[in-house]
Amino acid sequence: xxxxxxxxxxxxxxxxxxxxxxxxxxxxxxxxxxxxxxxxxxxxxxxxxxxxxxxxxxxxxxxxxxxxxxxxxxxxxxxxxxxxxxxxxxxxxxxxxxxxxxxxxxxxxxxxxxxxxxxxxxxxxxxxxxxxxxxxxxxxxxxxxxxxxxxxxxxxxxxxxxxxxxxxxxxxxxxxxxxxxxxxxxxxxxxxxxxxxxxxxxxxxxxxxxxxxxxxxxxxxxxxxxxxxxxxxxxxxxxxxxxxxxxxxxxxxxxxxx
Amino acid sequence: xxxxxxxxxxxxxxxxxxxxxxxxxxxxxxxxxxxxxxxxxxxxxxxxxxxxxxxxxxxxxxxxxxxxxxxxxxxxxxxxxxxxxxxxxxxxxxxxxxxxxxxxxxxxxxxxxxxxxxxxxxxxxxxxxxxxxxxxxxxxxxxxxxxxxxxxxxxxxxxxxxxxxxxxxxxxxxxxxxx
Numbered sequence: 051x052x053x054x055x056x057x058x059x060x061x062x063x064x065x066x067x068x069x070x071x072x073x074x075x076x077x078x079x080x081x082x083x084x085x086x087x088x089x090x091x092x093x094x095x096x097x098x099x100x101x102x103x104x105x106x107x108x109x110x111x112x113x114x115x116x117x118x119x120x121x122x123x124x125x126x127x128x129x130x131x132x133x134x135x136x137x138x139x140x141x142x143x144x145x146x147x148x149x150x151x152x153x154x155x156x157x158x159x160x161x162x163x164x165x166x167x168x169x170x171x172x173x174x175x176x177x178x179x180x181x182x183x184x185x186x187x188x189x190x191x192x193x194x195x196x197x198x199x200x201x202x203x204x205x206x207x208x209x210x211x212x213x214x215x216x217x218x219x220x221x222x223x224x225x226x227x228x229x230x231x232x233x234x235x236x237x238x239x240x241x242x243x244x245x246x247x248x249x250x251x252x253x254x255x256x257x258x259x260x261x262x263x264x265x266x267x268x269x270x271x272x273x274x275x276x277x278x279x280x281x282x283x284x285x286x287x288x289x290x291x292x293x294x295x296x297x298x299x300x301x302x303x304x305x306x307x308x
Numbered sequence: 309x310x311x312x313x314x315x316x317x318x319x320x321x322x323x324x325x326x327x328x329x330x331x332x333x334x335x336x337x338x339x340x341x342x343x344x345x346x347x348x349x350x351x352x353x354x355x356x357x358x359x360x361x362x363x364x365x366x367x368x369x370x371x372x373x374x375x376x377x378x379x380x381x382x383x384x385x386x387x388x389x390x391x392x393x394x395x396x397x398x399x400x401x402x403x404x405x406x407x408x409x410x411x412x413x414x415x416x417x418x419x420x421x422x423x424x425x426x427x428x429x430x431x432x433x434x435x436x437x438x439x440x441x442x443x444x445x446x447x448x449x450x451x452x453x454x455x456x457x458x459x460x461x462x463x464x465x466x467x468x469x470x471x472x473x474x475x476x477x478x479x480x481x482x483x484x485x486x487x
Contacts, residue, residue: 057324057370079325083366087347089325090365098325102371143436145361145414146348221435224349 055089058099063106063202067179069099074181074198080121080154083146084162099200101153106202116208120153120201124165127152132212133168133231133302140164140216142224153201156193161225161285166193166251168214170243171231174206193251209233213305215298217246217286227285228295232302240306246286247295248279257299271300309373313338314382324370329353331369332379340380340409344438351437354410355379361417363436380409383416392416392451394460399450403441411437415451425455 058076060066069076077098079085089095106119109126118127124147127138141147141155141164155165156176169176169189176192178185179200192201211234217227228246235241240261242254256276260269280291311318313336322331329346332338332355344352346365353364356378364377384390392415395401402408411434418433430451439447453460 055323055325057368059370079368081366082368082371083348083363086325086327086366086368089368090327090330090346095325100368100370142348143351144433145351145354145363145436146366148360149362149366221431222438224436 055095056097060099060101060104063104066099066101066104066200066202067184070179070198070200071181071183073097078200080151081123081149083150084154084158114207115205117203117205118152119203121151123148124150124152124155131209133171133214133233134165136214137164137168137229137231140226152204156201157199160249161283163251164226164229164245167229167231167243167245169204169206170251170253171233171241172206172209173241174204176204177202207236210236211306211308213302215302215305217294217298225285228291228298230298230302232306234306234308242274242299242302247291249281252277254299261303267300267303270303271296274299309369311369311372311377312375313377314379320369322369325368327365328355328367328369328372328377329364332364338379338381342406342409344406351414352407352410354413354437356413356417359417359420361414380413383412390416391454391460392419395450395454398460399446399453401443401446401450403443407437407439411439411447418451419454423455425452427452
């Protein structure tokens with residue numbers, strides 16, 4: 051049987067911020083899809099904070115920015131514009147997507163965390179709690195935070211166009227090896243980002259620059275090689291990643307249209 | 309902590325982060341939900357929470373408090389099986405049976421929300437459920453039949469796997485299936 055544990059259940063975002071400040075080592079649970087199996091497999095969790103009642107699950111598309119609460123499910127996120135929507139819809143299966151949250155996804159270690167790619171491409175900002183209190187940072191900064199942190203919400207400008215191209219997977223493999231996200235912003239600029247092309251999610255700046263300089267999609271996708279560090283893991287070999295990444299990048303650019 | 313399972317309220321003693329699967333099977337002896345991978349990958353532990361299919365291995369006890377949990381035991385009785393349960397018998401949609409309770413629970417939620425008999429839609433809805441006997445065709449047949457509103461006759465099966473086996477396999481000397 052599981053050892054005794056205590057679970058704090060904050061009812062407001064402010065209480066979440068206070069909970070982390072009071073106990074920076076607390077284990078954070080969003081939908082439970084990552085922490086609960088760890089508990090079952092024997093990882094002791096003495097103190098946890100569960101965000102499921104913290105009023106952080108709204109998805110607001112009414113303003114200039116789309117604001118997605120950290121405990122919005124991936125099923126809810128799958129209805130948002132590309133690249134975020136199709137990326138969320140590509141995670142796991144319908145039941146996992148109904149339970150897993152965007153905040154949990156972007157805080158989970160690789161090979162989880164597919165949504166980091168779309169959020170980098172969308173140039174999202176993330177309101178979060180840290181041990182020092184609440185702050186808002188850009189997505190890349192949030193992903194690089196090393197200390198305790200809890201995402202509260204994610205916000206980004208609705209893109210003029212977006213696309214998401216994953217390396218396809220069979221239904222018995224629940225993780226995606228590579229995901230390419232492309233966004234065309236309001237002023238026509240194209241941003242590209244990817245998961246699975248390097249040990250951490252990253253922008254594909256060289257390919258962006260090539261597109262901005264007038265290169266065609268094939269040449270721009272080839273330039274993406276400058277920003278990748280293919281690696282071996284159980285999902286794909288480095289050699290396979292290196293081979294398919296330019297093709298996936300080219301498809302993502304093509305799907306932007308225009 | 310109080311936990312409502314199949315419309316019965318239970319006082320349970322497990323720690324709040326204990327998986328609902330473990331509480332159901334080990335504390336309450338409700339063994340319809342199967343402990344397969346216990347990491348959310350296989351679907352065998354699926355239950356309904358407030359009518360929505362959820363992995364009981366990914367759900368902590370504290371998340372289920374105040375909700376209505378329904379396991380396969382709560383969908384029908386041996387005397388009055390649910391439409392999906394009848395269809396699984398009629399269409400021979402179980403082999404070893406390990407995935408069956410999760411398949412039936414998820415399929416019940418699918419047809420209850422008006423899911424279509426389209427094979428692709430059923431495949432998407434059941435995409436998180438693995439049948440390691442690979443008996444997917446019969447499962448898809450059963451769910452499609454319920455979605456279409458077909459009558460199911462639990463005293464017979466919809467098609468004869470044996471006859472099709474023989475027609476493909478010739479004289480049937482290659483194994484026990486047609487013997």
